[in-house]
Amino acid sequence: MTPVSTAIFRTAKPGKVEALAELLRIFGARVRGRPGHLGVEVLSPSAGERRFAILVRFASLEAAEAWKASPELAELLRDAAPLTEALPEASTAEGVEVWHSLPASRVRQPPRWKSACIGFLAAYPLITILNLGVMPSLGFLPQFFRGLLMGIAMSIGLTYLLMPRLTRWMSKWLYS
Secondary structure (H helix, E strand, O other), X not given: OOOEEEEEEEEEOOOOHHHHHHHHHHHHHHHHOOOOEEEEEEEOOOOOOOEEEEEEEEOOHHHHHHHHOOHHHHHHHHHHHHHEEEEEEEEEEEHHHHHHOOOOOOOOOOOHHHHHHHHHHHHHHHHHHHHHHHHHHHXXXXXXXXXXXXXXXXXXXXXXXXXXXXXXXXXXXXXX
């Protein structure tokens, strides 16, 4: 099964940003309970802007399609209609393709220096743990294979364990 990501963009009507933000919190709670759900992120607009980005990930295309056809989503879309301008913009892609094909967005990205700080806070402890705890037991392997295993462990640890949690825990600082 290949994971599927959907990027949805909604623009709040003037004066409806807070109401839409609350509805998107409800959306996040409901999608989290769906079978095959892997994650949801709601990126709020910067001050003075009204455009939200919602990134939803499912374990398979079937799980994503089941959510799209659900009465829960239909109800949420009905509730969002009076709060938003136009129809939602959506892009669905399998695997990591979504990160390379998102429609242009005016959602504010964190400064690069803050992203670098989060990356360091995730990578340094993982490197230390791997070097002190795991690598000594792999001394019998050639350097090439130890490096390969270190790279694999780092990629998996950062992508699935540390970066999502640190980004969520530090989101107020990251996006302020």
